[in-house]
Amino acid sequence: MHATPEPDPTPIPRSLLPRFLLIGAILLAIAAAFAYVGGWLAPHRLTPKRLIDQFQANAGVYPGYRRNHAKGVCVAGYFKSSGQAAAYSVAQVFAPGERTPVVGRFAIPGSNPYAPDGSVPIRSMALRFTQANGQQWRTGMNSMPVFPVATPQAFFAQLQAQQPDPATGKPDPKKLAAFFAAHPETAAFRAWAKTAKPSASFATESYWSLDAFEFVDAKGVRHAVRWRMAPEATDSGAAPAGQADYLDADLRQRLAQAPQRWKLLVTLANPGDPTDDATQTWPADRTTLDAGMLVIDSEQAQDSGACRDINYDPTVLPHGIAISDDPLLPARSAAYAVSYLRRTSEEAHLPGSARPSAKARPESAR
Amino acid sequence: MKNTTGLFALPARVLHWLMAVMILAMLFIGIGMVSSVSERHAWLLRIHKPLGIAILLLAVVRLAVRLRHPPPPLPADLPTLQKLAARASHWLLYALMIAMPLVGWAMLSAGGYPVMLSDSLRLPAIFPTNATAFAILRHLHTWLAMLLFLTFLAHLGAALYHGLIRRDGVLASIAVHRRETPAPPQADVDAR
């Protein structure tokens, strides 16, 4: 032992406070940046969760069901390519003569799985093509030629305007009017909706992609496209009066007789046609390809069928198809993922997920 | 084999900083993409998957490097509890940089999604399609990411504590360039 202690090899300055503060400030700044990017410090940013929460605010929560297009039925079949689209897209599904299995779903828009079939004039068709190479093409289409809005922000504003007034249980007509006044792009859709009648069948409807996509050919050239499923069945009658559920029975009856078919019609954009605006149609003279035939030959209840656990995210695409600059597409992908996580969590009865209430489907139907 | 250089092996140092940037970027990309409805969602997700798989591959290489080249000992005068915390948090970081990409890959598999790393490169499924498994893995991906972020913050705080307050050569031991001679390893000599 020395009488005088040796100097410390790492001398520590007198006041460490500023350095501790600096370290604290650095950590805090990083944590704050993380929280900001995650949306916690930006409550006004439109997030996928807010979109889905708004669906729930409008219609309630039906555990296990999709937050939109909740009422539907699973179907299956295949797509037989004509080869006509192969010059524009290298996707295997379009190779001449290629037969690709399909798992699909017909539905009506709305968050209530018990809504009457006649409550909306729109039907929807969702498809998942599984290519032989394992890549998938998922698409969700609606039976109308234009979408009411062009952006997720406008879609959110529309949902907010449609939220039922607690006093009347109905949307406030003033809010709806204000929304439409502020959104003239909804005019084409509203004109269509004025004459549209709920169809008696899923099988007689055309289904539009609405959003634009890009086909990528063998040279890597991109072609802006939209597509549509055009039905073979044309015997569209009026929907039966006074009945809540008829679409499912109609489909079952038709499938018992014969498979139902749709032609996949792909429209090529001309330069300048809008690809970022689903409220506008493209002129009728655009080149249209008959890409092949969709054949639906079976159906299953949505509570147990193969479509139940599929998220028909329209951005799940094979090599040869890509998203366009349409702002609805990333919003759909993000929102469908939240809806999918909520409903699969509910199916799994995970803690914190919504539980079936008296309103929800009976236990026996799960 | 004992490390008496006072430094991590060069591959360990290079991998440390390369992966520090990649992992931190992944945390921000992940949290940013799930809270956005804009085009950001699409392009961030396109980066997220291949970058995550790259982290998985690099983490395996890094573990191999770690097993071949033991790290320099921590300063001998570091309290036992801090040494323990350092060791535990390092292994937690290793565990998370392997678990995160595996959970991401498994959750997409369980959800029935094709695991696309590019327009045409698809990884095989590593988990059977199952909605319950998807939901659990998807939540796990979030919670492990939060744990990774908190562990990273503690790790950064500790590194700055070593560099700014203790100034004991620990920070220099992982630096890619040697600016000054790091403090000699003090495992065998008790300074007090």
Ligand code: HEM
């Ligand atoms: C930003 C705009 C949109 C939002 C937020 C939105 C939201 C949703 C949500 C939450 C679901 C349920 C997803 C699930 O749990 O699997 C859904 C389903 C669906 N949406 Fe959208 N949607 C939007 C735009 C569109 C557009 C433009 C189309 C038209 C082509 C469309 C067609 C469909 C179809 C067909 C389904 C049913 C899919 C199925 O049967 O599983 N949606 N939508």
Ligand code: HEM
């Ligand atoms: C996400 C980012 C990071 C990860 C995942 C990470 C991970 C790791 C791991 C696993 C080790 C242990 C190496 C071993 O013992 O084999 C380590 C050591 C180290 N890291 Fe990091 N690190 C990150 C960021 C940083 C940053 C930003 C700094 C400094 C500012 C830093 C400073 C250090 C130091 C000084 C060591 C050496 C500790 C020792 O001597 O035992 N790290 N890091």
Ligand code: HEM
């Ligand atoms: C070091 C590796 C990884 C890190 C740090 C990481 C981090 C994250 C984070 C922070 C989120 C947001 C979670 C939330 O807030 O809910 C996220 C989401 C996600 N991650 Fe990762 N991840 C990693 C690897 C992967 C890998 C390898 C894949 C797939 C191959 C993947 C696929 C996904 C997907 C698909 C989502 C978003 C799903 C959705 O939209 O709901 N991740 N990740």
